Amino acid sequence: MSEVSEGRRARGGGGAARRAERTAVRIECAKFIERNIPNLEILNEEALEIIEANAETILEEVGVNFVENPEALKRWKDAGADVDGERVRIPKGLARQLCKTAPSSYVQHARNPERNVTVGGRGLVLAPVYGPPFVRDADGGRRYATLDDFHKFVKLGYMSKWLHHSGGTVCEPTDIPVNKRHLDMLLAHMTLSDKPYMGSVTEPVRAADSVEMSKILFGNDFVDQNTVMTSLININSPMTFDGIMMGALEVYAKANQACIISPFIVGGAMAPVTVAGTLTQVMAEVLAGVAYSQLIRQGAPVIFGAFVTSIDMNSGAPTFGTPEAAHITYGAGQLARRMGLPYRSAGSFCGSKLPDAQAAYETSNSLNMGLLAGVNFMLHSCGWLEGGLVSSFEKFVMDADQLGVLHHLAKGIDMSETGQAMDAIREVGPGGHYLGCEHTQSNFKQAFWRTELLDYKPYEAWEEEGARDTVALARTRVTKLLNDYQKPAIDPAVEEALNEYVAKKKASMPDAFM
């Protein structure tokens, strides 16, 4: 397929037979999605104008808090905001004006240039789950995540054809000290994959490590002149920008590295219980956050983010794949496009504890909405389980397979002569069938999305093979992908330098687990 570029082959390792077997593995990676279908525009012009005006009113009248960050308060004051303690009230028009220097799209470079992604426009870049402290697999159940699990997820991401991005904290390696694990995570993304990756945000100094290690991988000059990371800056909704996250944003923006400015919305708890109210708050928060990024460095690449869930009012639990989250996601996409910013939202969201039907209903609802909402960067696009507490090995490959559906949906409808198929219809005629006709033979290979996971066997064959459900099929696929994994080639001197940086940094401080 023309949209899929073949990956590099691994070098060296093992005997001749093993080498021959291994080089037979084809590592494919699809180009990021470029949509040829429309977005669903759920709000009309009037509604959008109301939300935008309300957001400016909130910024001016209520304001936002920049906490434990005197520098930020000074920057805001200098820019013309009304600063009162940690409260920043932003006169109407100011935030929007400041946002204008943010680019409408940017290229995030990967160490393998074939894996570069463009974030923005009609594009959609897919990245895996981010942040869970637990993992689950069909054999070991649910347990705290380790660095070994982390490595496996990075490898699965590298082996997943429809995934364009290696992500960031694919799970929390809880066996590594909190103050050192970002080094191991970055090293894994940089050496076990050649797809683009995310930087650390848990402390400004860890963001600085991310920039330094990227300079080793790409070269100093390259990193100065290009974006090689997209990192996740959460807003502490409602309307609070904490010093640590802003500190990380400051490091990245200064280095011209991209950040997602992302309200963290649990509707009814961190935002109003209504959709329009939530969109207003999201808009206000993103305006303030993006404006602040441009106060750090004009032109720094940023993404309009919206992490959205609703809440189960009986239990207080977050819920996923719900219609209200879809409304917000569609609406926020329109607001992002009107600001001329790339948009991050959606993912393989679910509340289910298991990769079962509930998980899949919720996930499909979220993935479909993400595509049609015009999302440009979809974090959590595979592997998410249990409200984000768990990275699931089986669900990772299950979701990753469904990401192929999004690719094919986004292609739109081929209206060429081949697409119109008039000769085929004439040839087959009433009562015939198309299986053998020339048009079918010429086009069937490209015509349909093909799963690499799901079962289409006749009932009897399926039963004979053990009547396996999706989790059982996924378990087999996880094993196969990890067995087939080959490390992408890397300059040994670069790898050595990365290892040295990590070792030196680790040796420079005592372990901390808090």
Place this chain on the structure above:
Amino acid sequence: MSEVSEGRRARGGGGAARRAERTAVRIECAKFIERNIPNLEILNEEALEIIEANAETILEEVGVNFVENPEALKRWKDAGADVDGERVRIPKGLARQLCKTAPSSYVQHARNPERNVTVGGRGLVLAPVYGPPFVRDADGGRRYATLDDFHKFVKLGYMSKWLHHSGGTVCEPTDIPVNKRHLDMLLAHMTLSDKPYMGSVTEPVRAADSVEMSKILFGNDFVDQNTVMTSLININSPMTFDGIMMGALEVYAKANQACIISPFIVGGAMAPVTVAGTLTQVMAEVLAGVAYSQLIRQGAPVIFGAFVTSIDMNSGAPTFGTPEAAHITYGAGQLARRMGLPYRSAGSFCGSKLPDAQAAYETSNSLNMGLLAGVNFMLHSCGWLEGGLVSSFEKFVMDADQLGVLHHLAKGIDMSETGQAMDAIREVGPGGHYLGCEHTQSNFKQAFWRTELLDYKPYEAWEEEGARDTVALARTRVTKLLNDYQKPAIDPAVEEALNEYVAKKKASMPDAFM
């Protein structure tokens, strides 16, 4: 909730205690969906015009077959078509002209007027799975369906809040002779539910029985003047209209009863392997079928149907929830709207053998697409399993729960002052939370869709209760709904007359199992 009307309570039966317990059950039924969100318009004007022109070209040059139906050939000839053997070639413009008398929407009456549905416009009416010879449940596995199963599915449909329609062959009662089972099926829909239902199409005489029994239920005059059935007429694609299906259509159209004129498309087998080619064939087939219905009776209500699957080119198996099926469903919706006809497509489609994650991915893909494609009548909206070979009890209630998502999605975004929630945002401010605020307290009950099935419990509580997956939760819900079921009130004289009709008809002919 204002959108949900309370059902009637059952009369009589059992002791006082049991009666008191039973009357405590609230049987709810949502009004059919009226969309307040846009459709996804995947094709532009130029593409639509090409497909429409190509369809007319096919009708004129290639034509369609009306087989074993000399009357139909005569009708076509009289209408101006070129008839050659069973081949009917329709000059450009003729079919479209004939279609103009078909109504753009119609009301299908239920015996309980609160359950009437309007088919067309911005509406969406949801009906259950249709046709499977097998059933599956978590206890008994997969087996041939019986009349007892049929009764259970009708009861589940009646108890399902988001289901507007009782459907037709919710499963094939294979223990009843083929020539008599339509009588038992109709009797079940008429007496065990008060929602609208479908008529039999497997022989014209069975369609006539459906009309006769409806006259007993509604009264002769009422049926003459109103539509009380919507029945499924499949086209034998490509472009073949068989005598039996057309015979049933003729019975219904003459009686002013509605029919879905539905190409049965397995892309790559019964239609071209490309989307635009398939849309062309669908358009040609619907034009011919709808035009024919209007030759029978001008103004007879008909639906533009499109049953769409693609094919796995490795195994030849039909596949569901695929992007190509979505393209066709979106495109056919646009064609139907341009013809001014109600549109039937989508459903809880899946190829999976089990109600597992695969089933749910495929189903959610199909349901979401159905809503956004502008479908007006969605057959198979719950309970479909294994490519339509199986009606699944658990999947019926799983899917039926997801239909609530469609209802809430379709509501769109409330832009009232309450929706905008400015007071709440002002009240809570940066760093606060919305759980206790006045706006949340006043609105949370209506704010979010609420599942009646899925699990949102904390991990520990969920584990303590047996770590149940979706199928286990659904199994419990099936049992509960069947236990809670109460037969809706019916005039005993009417029920007696229906029973008599069925008994008399059954006695009038020997059993036939072919």
